[in-house]
Amino acid sequence: MVGQSKKDRTWPLPRGRQGQPVTQHVWVNQPGTPPVPPVQGLVVDWRRHSYRWSALCVFTVADLEGRPVVVQQWLSAEDLTPVFSDPNASRARRLL
Structure with missing residues (x-):
């Protein structure tokens, strides 16, 4: 039995x-x-x-009672720090 190639086991990074x-x-x-x-x-x-x-960003902030509230807002690029994310790098990790 032959295993899958690496190309068939990984998700492509979303590109526009x-x-x-x-x-x-x-x-x-x-x-x-x-x-x-x-x-x-x-x-x-x-x-x-x-x-x-x-950048049009979606993020959460806490309300007065500490519950998360979803915010969508245009922000200056200077207020953002990019984070590299790869859908294949976290396959072994669990969320909880």
């Missing part, structure tokens, strides 16, 4: 036009005093105005 990632995981830097820790986010779209880039 010109090979750019369709979505991208990021850390969203939040303003605040004292410094507030960044939260995980997902970039859904990009736009450029003059020489500045903005």
Whole structure:
């Protein structure tokens, strides 16, 4: 019995036009005093105005009772830190 090739065992990275990632995981830097820790986010779209880039991000923040609230917001690229994610790298890990 012959096993599968590596190509058949792995998921392709999602790519859009010109090979750019369709979505991208990021850390969203939040303003605040004292410094507030960044939260995980997902970039859904990009736009450029003059020489500045903005990203449409989806992320969660805690409400006054500590429950997560989903936020979708255009953010400046300077407020984001990219995170490399590969759907094949975490196959051995479990969520819980």
